[in-house]
Amino acid sequence: MTLPAGLGLIDLHAHVLPGIDDGAADLDDSLAMADQALEDGITVVCATPHIHDDHDVEIDALAGQVDALNRVLRDAGRPLSIARGGELSAPLAARLDDGTLRAVTLGGSGRWVLVEPGPGPMDGALDECVDALHERGVRCIVAHPERHAGADAAQRLTALVERGALVQVTAAFLTGGHGAAPVMLDWAAQGLVHLVASDAHSSRAGRPLAIRAGLDALLSVPRLAAHGTWIAREAPAAILAGDDVTVPF
Ligand SMILES: [Fe+2]
Known part of the structure; x- marks a missing residue:
């Protein structure tokens, strides 16, 4: 099953802010990424700069930078909205105070945060990070x-999902003969994949700001086939609004 035509997609993970981290190099790059998004049917992009010791992102400035890009997009006639967010490095999470943590939640709602596992295979440290964040609300x-x-990725994901985490995979890795695609589709068949994002860093190299082809690949999994609208729009919108999310599959 493919996605309904005209459904405005939401990408919850993109490095679209100009000159912030290793994402868009400049405003022209951000605008070109916005055009990729619109071409793909995306209407909302969550800006998720790296909140990581390797990147000197000024968290206090992010809201203003999102507002500025939205103004540029509006003035340029691009019908795309940028939402606040961040990609929080798991090892860093415990060091953020509550106000700073809230500033990097998706949509700025204080409710959902995108967590990047620490380097290497997922391990118990990620479970502890998720538990600690959930205890902070x-x-x-x-x-x-x-x-x-x-080797134990499926068991790791099962434990994370049982803890109440959602799992987001990268759209481009679901298509194009990428070696990880069969593994990701197997996870999806087990109910361990809930969201698809571009994780785009630039219009000039790497993955485009697009998720539709990856979503279509994911919807080839029978368990998910009837849930394209939930994955592409309803769940991401609820997350940006800070609402609860109940997985329907
Ligand atoms: Fe990312």
Whole structure:
């Protein structure tokens, strides 16, 4: 099953802010990424700069930078909205105070945070991070587990999902003969994949700001086939609004 035509997609993971981290190099790059998004049918992009010791992102400035890009997009006639967010490095999470943590939640709602596992395969430290964030009232979305997959990845994801985390995979890795695709589709068949994102960093290299082809690949999994609208729109919208999310599959 493919996605309904005209459904405005939401990408919850993109490095679209100009000159912030290793994402868009400049405003022209951001605008070109916005055009990629619109071409793909995306209407909302969550800006998720790296909140990581390797990147000197000024968290206090992010809201203003999102507002500025939205103004540029509006003035340029691009019908795309940028939402606030961040991609929080798991090892860093415990060091953020509550106000700073809230500033990097998706949509700025204080409810959902995108967590990047620490380097290497997922391990118990990620479980502890998720538990600690949940105890602080912030729900976790685990970013690109396919990049942190050890031999026990499915068991790791099962434990994270049982803890209440959602799992987000990278759209481009679901298509184009990528080696991880069968593994990701197997996870999806087990109910361990809930969201698809571009994790785009630039219009000039790497993955485009697009998710539709990856979503279509994911919807080839029978368990998910009837849930394209939920995955592409309803769940991401609820997350940006800070609402609860109940997985329907
Ligand atoms: Fe990312």
